[in-house]
Amino acid sequence: MYKQIGACKLKLIDRPSLFGLEVLTETVQDLRFVYVQLMDKAGRRIRAAFEGLQSLLNNSQRVDLQALDTLSPDDFAVTEVACHGFPYQPTCLAYDPVQKLMAIGTQSGAIRILGQPGVNVNLKHNNGASVLQLQFLVNGGAIISLCSDCCVHMWNIRLKRPEIVHSLKFNRERLITMHLPFQSKWLYLGTEKGNVHVASIETFTLSGYVINWNKAIDLSQKLHPGVIVHLSECPADDNKLLIGYECGTLVLWDLKERVTDSRYQCMNKLRSVSWHYGGRQFMCSLVNGSLMTWSLRKTQEPVEVVFPLANIECTSLNGQSSAGIASKAGLSPSEETTSSKAGCPVQCYRPIDRADWFSQKNGEQFIVFSGGTPFVESERPPCITVLRGKCLSVLEMEHPIVDFVSLVDSPYVNEEQDCSAIAVLLQNDLVAIDLKSEGCPCFENPYSMDIHDSPVTCCAYLSDCPIDLIRALYAVGSKQKRRGYTAKKWPLTGGVWGSSPSSDPELMITGHSDGSIKFWDFSSVNLQILYRLRTAKLFEILECHARSEFSFFSITHIALCPASRYLAVSSMAGHVILFKFSRQEDTGDVTVIDVPVFGNPLSTSQTDLLHFDVTSTSQNVHAPDEAESFAESKSASFHPLKVKEGPMKRSGGYVAEIICFNSWPSVSLPEAVTTIVLNSAYGLLAYGTDQGLVVIDILQKCIVLVMETSSLYSSDDVLIRSPKTNISSYEKNVMTFDLPENRQASEKSETSCNKSTGTTEMHSTIKPHPRAMSVKNQPVSNKSKPTCARDRGAKGLNNERESVDNLDVGIDEGVCSLEFIENVSKIGKCLLQLCVAYNFGFFCVCLDFINGPMLWVGTTYGSILALSVTLPEPEQRLCLPVTVNTTGFCLPKNCGFILSLSFLDYQCNLLLPPVKFFKELGHECGAAKNRVLRRANTLVGSSEKESFQKIDTGESAATARPAGKDSTVNEQYLIVCSERATRVISLSTMATLFNLKYDFPFVQACVVTFNAKPLVVGCFGNGRLTAYSVPSLRVLLDIPYLPQNLHSLETVRFGHQGAAVYMCSPTELLKFAFSSQFAMESKDILGSIYLPCVTPQPPKQNFFKELFNISSHTLDREELFGGVNRKPAKNVAPRQIQSSHGLDTTTRTNVAATSEIQRARMALSEREEKLSEVEDKTAILAESAKAYADHIQEIMSKQKNKKWYQL
Template structure:
């Protein structure tokens, strides 16, 4: 009892001391962020719409809309106008229809719902919705300037919907009344609906079985019937309204005259006489060949103003070659062109110059929606070249495997990348501008340039300008060209060149990437061409001793001695030659001329334990001020000197603890020192293994789920593309949520511990163990270790080696993987590692060559500007640390983000000041700056987005935002000032912000989709055409579909109005009426001008009549006084 009482009393005393800790209270006073500062806002969605289904075009507004299977709608206009819409239920979009120049889009979804979107708003919203309960809508048709929408169903009926009230009319065209009585089978679903161009009382209905019906809307009966010999796919009218052409499933085109219903006027197989390998020919076959042809899914028929016929269709190629690519055929007069596509064709639209279908139309281009691309083809240019797509539709050319996001990138880096990338632009495009010109650009509320770097499975690295709503490609780097093609028998299912991690220093423009084969490449940026040799470093297998050449490399006095690190000398020991290591990649030998841009400097090849067991890099980080590159694997840590191009440290994770836990952990084997007081290497040949139970967390989006090999870097959007590897793994699993003990005493020594987090920092603390340049290492067991870095004097940097050794300092153990580390000064400002700027690298000489620039930051841009000014003026750019190591101003704190908890720890006392634990594990977490204050932000496995204040770790934001898809969550990348991005699909990149101020400013960044403009005048018709088409003008649709039609049954459909309230509703109403008011003003102005002209002409006629009357009166009086003989 006394023992329990003492425990309770000790607990209360500890709680009392914790609450009365003056250091804790002072830190809480520095926490100024509040929940009102946070709100999630989607900025833009970039990339190609995933799994597209349909395409629509507005010829007046010059806008295009793309629907997808996930219920998303992408509206595109001029370059920079890119708006993404999303249905709440996620139903597939079957068809899209613009209200031409009406500021609205109608979407038909697979859940029997019809929605109307108001695109007059900067953030379009659904204003009307209708759900049909009895039948399933298949197709729809909205005639130009009509208020009634035709809807075809799966049962063959046609309904009419009012787009003003979004209610169904009682007017229904039933299939049994449309078909012939002699037809005993159901005609199938409705695949086509269109009005006659010259007579809007006639509705053409096409059924799947090949039956076409010309329905008289006014008389409510069938006018004509036509029967095709195969299944119907598409129909297109001739502008004169006397003929129409239909495409069939057997690859033929059939032309019908509306007055001749017994047989078609013409049947043609357009690609019957075209050779398979040719792209152009003359004419088409007029008789069905014995071959079989693919269906013609889509057809457009135009008569241009020069009198030539233009027929465009997709499909129809013969089945002579199964692997023949899909084609778009353009039949212009007697000339036929077959355009092969790289991907299956989903849909296409013809970009015409007028919305009126009853006149001749000039089609200058076509937009083809492919399964993985959007292509616009210039029909006026010779050879039909493509337009250069201004949108970022090629992100997924090679699957994205990892990304890096810089929200505060220097503008000089973006300009330099654009300068070198402009020389890489592809040729072969038309010289004309992009045909879509709708919408208006918005102004970006952020003044900081943003950069996105994506790594791909083919080994390429792409740099994108992310500063505005338009994602623009800057530069492309190909790493696979540095290596010879590996042997296929090594791993046939393994992509050796796939990029796994990216580390970019924007100040020095240093770049480091890691590949799936365990290789690491370091790049330098150069404006001029380069032809230097690449230094190859063969990194030994963990647990094996260094070779003679590698050991001698640690004592080299100049960088020239490290040029042939990868060579193996004949004098190596037999133990070295028998080491079970394997390197499948071989670097190309000899100097290669390389253009300006990123030039490779060092290639590190890690040894594989076996032919089928790669050593995968888990995290990579570099520092330009120290001249070091560090990367970790699931076995240990490697540090490379990028200035002297040599190995600094190769050590297993178990050896990193040093003397911090000698009482707990005994070394596996003896440790041999390669250099005095510098570094240690584990010479053990025993590699203990265990099976890692985490599955499927790092596979690429859209690929089969396979067990991963590593834990992705917390500051990297990483998607691994690797097969199952029977490699030694970690016992801790994220899916189980196993809680690790806080003490290392219970650590299982039989489980390998990997490195999952690295951070360079300049520490100033009361403890001598953590002072000066440090490398902090986070492990997969939740340990945080500190390694000391001893740098030589600046004058001897290239001649003396850098030493990295264990400091014996270890922070309290955490639960799970270490996802991120953040360091704070005494005022709780986020500290960044020291850097060296690119300008200094270009003017390095003497002692200034290795000048260290320390950024104890809060505002990165102001510090960079000040340092750049000092460099340009020749002043000293060294920011000296404050004097007085024991003063309170030198206190530093570390923020530890692990999977299950976040802690704020004092480096001087090693006491945990603040901590918070989570119900669900963090998938991504990091420390960023927000309004010049540090912030912990991350996403949970449950799909929730959370933000915590620093240092008090109060909850500032916690909402359900992400889909519960682990592969999407692992791609979340957070930047400073609340910006963030993630891959919402395998082909799309979504940018969002968590700042409430950004939510207000986002209206300006989005711009406008709809611009009020005057509708083109209808074509002028002659007197006789107007006389004979008088019947079309006497049709009163309001009376036909509204007044005279019977009321529909209320249980058939359900209307869901989406109208708002208050100011938003008033805003929508005012915006919706802007076009009508503009038209009324123009009509009033025209009427006033006509009345003014009429008044002038009336006044002129009145004055003329008065003058004529006076003249007549005068003449009469003159003649009246004359005698008869005077006449």
Template sequence: MQLAVGRDNCHYGFACCPAPVSVRRSARRVMDKAGRKIRAAFEGLQNLWNNNQQIDLQSVETLTPEDFAVSEITCHGFPYQPTCLAYDPVQKLIAIGTQCGAIRILGQPGVNVSIRHPNKSSVIQLQFVFNEGAVISLCSDCCIHMWNIRLKRPEIVHSLRFTREKLTLMYLPFQSSWLYLGTEKGNVHVVSIETFTLSGYVIHWNKAIDMSQKHHPGTVVHLSECPSDDSKLLIGYECGTLVLWDLKDKSVDSRYQCMQRLRSACWHCEGKQFMCALSNGSLMTWTMKKTAEPTDLVIPLSKLDCKSFNSAGAGNSKQAETETAGSQQRVQAASSKQLFYRPIDKVDWCTQRGSEDLVLFSGGTPFLNSERPPCITIMRGKSVSVLEMEHPVITFITLWDTPYITEEQDCSAVAVLLQNDLVAIDLKSEGCLCFENPYSMNIHDSPVTCCTYLSDCPIDLIRALYAIGSKQKKRGYTSKNWPLTGGVWSSSPSSDPELVITGHSDGSVKFWDFSSVSLQILYRLRTAKFFEIDESCVRTDLNLFSITHILLCAASRYLAVSGMAGHIVLFKFNRQESSAEVPIMQIQAFGSPLYHHASPDKSPANPSNSAKTPPCCPSNASANFSSLDSDSCSSLAKPVSYYPVKMKSGPTKRACGYQTDVICLNAWPSLSLPEAISAMALNSAYGLFAYGTDQGLVVVDILQKCCITVLETAELYGTGDATSLRSPKSGGSASLNEKIASFDISDSRQSSEKQDSTTVFTRSNTASSDNAQHSSNKAYVKMSSKSMSLAGGKPPKPSPRERTKCSSDRESLDSPDMGFEEGVCYLEFIENSSRIEQLNGVNLWVGTTYGTVIPVNIKLPEQEQRLDSPVQVTIPGITLTKQCGFILSIGFLDSQCNMLLPPVKFFKELDQENSLAKNRVLRRANTLVTSVDVEGLQSTKSDTLDFSSSSSSSGMEKKEYNVAEQYIVICAERSSRVLSLSNLSTALFNFKYDFPFVQASVVTFNAKPIIAGCFSNGRIGAYSIPSLRPLIDVPFFPPNLHCLETVKFGHQGTGVYMCSPTELLKFAISAHFVQDSKDALGSLYLPCVMPQPPKTNFFKELFNISSLGESCGKPLKNVAQRIPMQTLSAEVSQKKVNTTNEVAKARLALHERGEKLSEVEDRTAALLDSTKSYADHMHEIMLKQKNKKWYQL
């Protein structure tokens, strides 16, 4: 019997009834439960393996928190917002005070010490205690502090705070124990500098002025001692009243009244005359005997040609001299009605041996319609010299040789403190030339926009930069040495060579030698001279030439610099001058169509063969817009891209040093939207350069001078929506060839030789293209998922520009930065070895602003075919998307947690490179940093010039990494992770921060990798790798975002940052380096013999002791309070505790040593007794045997 088989019957003939819904649900629950158990089992095994791996990795960590300590090493640059200036004529030191409470003390070249008040109050005035190793500071909080500068790091030893009156100035006579303090109310107080206590001697304003004067005289603006009689004190009030006070009689000796407000006053060395500087630009001279009217009144700049202040270039030159010789410039009061003058802020009356007296003053220029530069005026007899300055004058001080005011002073120079510079003028040279400033105070000549720090720079690079930069020194300085010779250099050896590179708003790049504690300019590079701004640029608020990023490969001496206009210049070091055409690559705007067709009918049927504009066109190749035929050009409209800057036409002369090698011009999406460069990466061993923007990634071949690929950020995720990690064992790996896009580019120079007169730019239709097709077409390719058809035949994805938002998976990430378009923020070249096949080989790791890390595979041709064959770039489709915030740094480790650095090609001279080009075989291998490598790092970099197939016989050994296990360290704004490249699904270590990182780097410390960074609240942190264990977390930086963005960390625990717009500060997080840096600072104080004094007054010392001491009575209560030393600084207290502990340890060690010495002494005495007894016994034997005959023996 045969059963009928139908659609609704099984092969047995029974009807197939569908299972009930409840049965299907129960079966699904059973399967889900079984699946969860299986996954839990696998996860348990994986966690067990991860835990074992974590234990193994933690065992290699050797760093402890005791190895770390944070301290400032040195500060260089010009003091920010200076306020005052002081000079010690015996020690030859100068001190500068600032508004932020800092004091900079300068001596001979190399002696530069910066100190800061604890409360950061503005410094009003500084006063040296001549030849005593002390400085007294007057601050805006009505406190006076005495600093001990005999220490390598000066400290405050005394402090006194005034509570009732506000202090305005202070005056300390030479070799006097009493400090005079003027107040805002017009009183004068006296303080003993030996005990820092207030004296009962007070000069009240109502006793100093005339009884007929009805108004308050104002604040005290001048205090000085009479050179001929030290018992007379000249007090100047703001209203123009001057009083000569007799300290001994406590009465007024004479009064002088000026018709204008008083700004400054000074004595002649003879003590018979003094000069006043007034607010109407006049100078008034008085004699001690004649008090009714001045002996001389002059407006010094009244008869000068006012046009000289508006001459061309007056505001740009360091000094512009204008002299007039004629009759004495005495004018009547009526002459000032015709023209008004600025106040004379300060005046100084000094002498020169064998010459006429000098009168120096600042200000006093006439009010004109146009702006005039500030100036310093020198009056010598009948001649007037006006020295124009670049910046406003704060104050000045004459540099004399003797501290005695009664002696004729030989003033040879004057130090002028400007708002942004310190100038020393030679008064004895013809034309008053300037001294060349040995300190690095020109960091801010143009505002600093970015900086780069290399703590392990090769010494040969610094020498080469110094040799080239020595030819760039300015001319027009005096031949004399710098007048300040105080302090001594340190005898300790310097640290490793360190290099700091600063970028400026005018497009200049400066190289600084920051080895040890000194900062010296090496070389200056100007990038703006290569470009000119397009006339149609509408962004006048942007400085298009401003430097945004600097990248230096110290081994190969390649330098990459990016500007605000989106342009990038790649420089190559050359000791010889050259003149050649510079290759230019024009990169079009991301997401914009390459060309718009005039009409749809004229477009070719096959889109793969349609003429497209390449994403980049080297200017020296024939592949440009003019190379297209007329038919193609007629059917295409102008590109929508806009380039705000353009290269200057014609060959340019390249001076020795860094010379342009490649220029990349990035187009703006619109006239008002700049295309900013956000990250750069350079690898000389691979010959590749990559940079990222807010919209995508560009990879450039620096050997073939061509662009390899241009990718938008969304295109980095591959053909699919790869928002999570793709397992290599999933089904996607089988169709991996369908999801890999390959991009090839050939040498532009050979393409210009082989192609026809009409060049056609095509896109690749398959994942890999034929080599013959590349040699014939020489295609330039830009990846676009909208216009590229893949091998799998899948429909193309929409363009990223057409996507209104990211995918839901990426939007759900734990990141606070989802409100803007995803861009590239970090790039790193490295050669990886992993169990995941797609990660083996050379990779470019891309970090984005969404916290995503994406690897991009790079396939390099063989070394013999490197200049001929194209470089292939593929996207494996692996994505790490679990970070929090921007990606700040990425590091790589080997199986023993040693840091892996990308390979480099060492620099060779041009003639050596050409001669060895055929025989050289480049070994592309990672550099393994170990403790042995750190010891020989500097010697290798100075001796080795290039990698070769044979291993180096000396210095650091470059090991090829063949072990399969590698780890990746990802540091984001809010978290850090350590993952194995063989298992990217699970993080071995993960750590989240309470505050976001502003800057962070993966660096080495004692040959071990760490994460060092600064948080947004100003704290500095260091974390061990791989366990991410906190090593240090202390407050250090100011909570200023502009300062935190300039923090750069180097290897071995050092770093730099711009602590102000004009200062560069070096710090250390290494306890060993902090201790060694104290010995490298040198000393400010050097014991000197006091100059021979003139005839002294016998009653001077007696008067000082009897008149201003206890005989004056006790001071009033609550006028001034002494600040205890315990409350000055917690650091001082800690130092005392440490000192006490060290003393106790020393005493214990001394006691133990004494006991050991006693034991040694006892043993020595016993040995001496034994020796003596042995000698007596031998003497007895000798006597016994002496008289015996030979036959008796």
């Protein structure tokens, strides 16, 4: 008989039988199974109920937090502020002599317009085609660019944000050069096939007037003349157009008659042509290094052929390299010689790329050209040559010359001019040379063209820097000003300044490959150098380890505490330097700390091959009774750098306080530093490496902790090193350092040890680990290490934990053995990871089992760890050690490596760690120092004490709240920005409130304040700029703005209130904003490039020329080029319609409307200017007529009463 119970059938026994025992057993088992099933169902229901309650609580918490989101997408709009630095890969140069503006074109399609100091505008072609040539409409408020994609663009620079108003694209021929005569409306375009086209700059349409190459050259010439390299009008007759072909053929074309007036043939290839102001001669520069002068009347042979540098000796032209020019030092002419007018010497010369020919008002000839130096075995630096009459001056340059322009005052080419300066565009610099001063010194460049003097390797950006710090940096940096400049002002004076974009001072810090650190004032649209710090002067490279391909001093990370002015940097060689700001010059020592190697030490054979005395640089960290271990540890420490011996003279500014040498794990592999964090209130410096974590006490100048990344996960397998103390509370699973008595005394008196040597070596000993004991509670000797390793290899996984408990850690110079690392990786089943993100924070109610400051660590594996920091009492801060312990707290793995960690209070305000101010550091002595430390440690009290946290709201607002028992007030949140996701976590429940995952990885991400609210902002690897609200992680901004270049994306730095910067090229720093309010105010920020001014009067003509009308001024170009019958062939050069790309419909409509309004305003302004010009000319004519009438009246009055014989 069976009965159904649940899912099982139970057999009921009516009477006893022989098999009753077996049936009873089966029944008991069935009942047990039913019981288990019922309990599982009940458990699942209970868990579901708890999860429902938890989700309900989280949902209510989410609703409460979403109410704090006040930002909307309307608050965001991306606007480019300014681009600073030297234009990357320049190609051409242009100059407006009336507006005093200069333009530089680049291979990437960018145009940089420079004016007076502060006027710096960057333009960019949409397609990124290389700019071949630039041409200003002199005093016309426009610039024409010729690009490599056969397009000609006209930019309207009357607008504060210049834009393209006309474009013309050639389909059948490739454009090479162009020429626009002064006050002409027709643009000449030379092509690769040798033809010349004419285009109207008013309508930007092509004329039907074409000069074909086969009609221009002689019929006897059988070969193609090549591309057109030069176009210009004759200064004396604008009806004559001079066309220069690459093969050396020059044609003077009669525009009106459409025939060749004369032809000239050079024996070598042509590079450039320059007219004499009289229009009767022109000078050619050729590839053989000669200057050839031709007369218009004499076409058979040149008037003169000169090799100007024929008599220059084959030694250095200046005695010193023209690094002087690149570094803005003064230049001096090296040779003065008479030009050789004889035939071509036997020696060969470099091409003369360009030559300018002027006639000064005193009648002296003035010629400036680039190139033409003799070919010698040793490479000669490029040079600019200035020829005044018979005096020749050669100016060497450090970089190749791209182009140069003569800075003259008049736009007219048919008058005598005094060239006072020249601007030389080099491959990596822009130089302006004063030709009127003795020695030809350089003008001091007001633009930040020297960002790339040494390649930029890292950068830091502070958008809310204290103004006192900027003033202090300027004060110490003003003493570093270089000399050798001319006393004259910068020759470019065009444009007008704009207002500052923000009231908050901004600071930019760049680290360079040579170990230098530059501080820049970024408060306005102009980037100004404040202070330069050189770290390489602190070290010496051992000769046996010097490698030219490795940059030992290249800066990799920068950490600045603006309140205390502490600066910490790391270099490629794996060392970390802590700097302290000092206003006065002094002489002092540097404390050197050798950090032990994390992994396997170097073998003895490897150390012998280095020929390197490790005793002089290794840290003496050893156990007193373990001489053998100490010997092995000394051989394990290796670093190729050495701090200079003796006291160092330190000038005002940043002076080195502590240098931490991280021992290299191998001879060829440095211990790379991955991140640095600095906290002045706690007096601690933490940095991560490829293998672990290091914490330094910057007050006691000693090591607090050296721990591998794998050891951070478990509190049982910890290798912590801290200064030794006799207090029983520190007798835990920690390693301690013995702090010598003389060291304590020296700290109290604030004097350095070993002043005779100039460095202070840390002598510490390691206390035996309490867990490194055998079964009999006796220390295990070093000889048993191989046996332990073999035993552990033979045991199973269940016995490995026991073997680790009884394992000798094998500490030699604070280094974990290889066996210990392997066991940790096996037991914990985790990879060795990089510590990439740190954050000091004081959160007394975040975790129930921890009170006090904590060090939060993020790794490349996606884990987040918390370490507790125990500080002594303020009175004993300099005597007792600081301990850092693992807490066992580990958040689960996130999506990708951790980019940043940020904390919020219960009102979702951004929490920042406490700081100690610079004014307080100046009183750190005796009782005053204890009072300062006591004030700093009030933030490290217990949960019953009040804690004050400075909250950055973007408006310098600070809020303070007591840490009471209210759970709502004590609630805090953690924002984790990782490579693939962003999470908002409640630290009270450890629940993820909001989670946002994205398909493309983040390259940079952080939390900033925007309109007094926190904001998650970052950039993806595909160049998209994004912003998310906090804490709900709503999308507020998502546009493709940044370049898809990983090197540029890694340099993006975000600031508060919507400011950001990044390196858009290896030589340029671009600042942009993602605030709509800033976009509306950007017009006043940028200033103006174009300023209306009166065009200079043309030169007065000679009386006889004016009398006989020798100069042709009757050419009607409108009829000649723009007649009805002058229509171009179809599809030769269609006009391009300009449109805005990358904008949404609304923005595009607004931009179009704004452009129309701007065009209307521009037309109105032009009309007013023309009317004013007409009025001025009318007044001038009236005055001339009146003067002429008065003169005639005077003559008549004199001749009236004279007789005929008196005449």
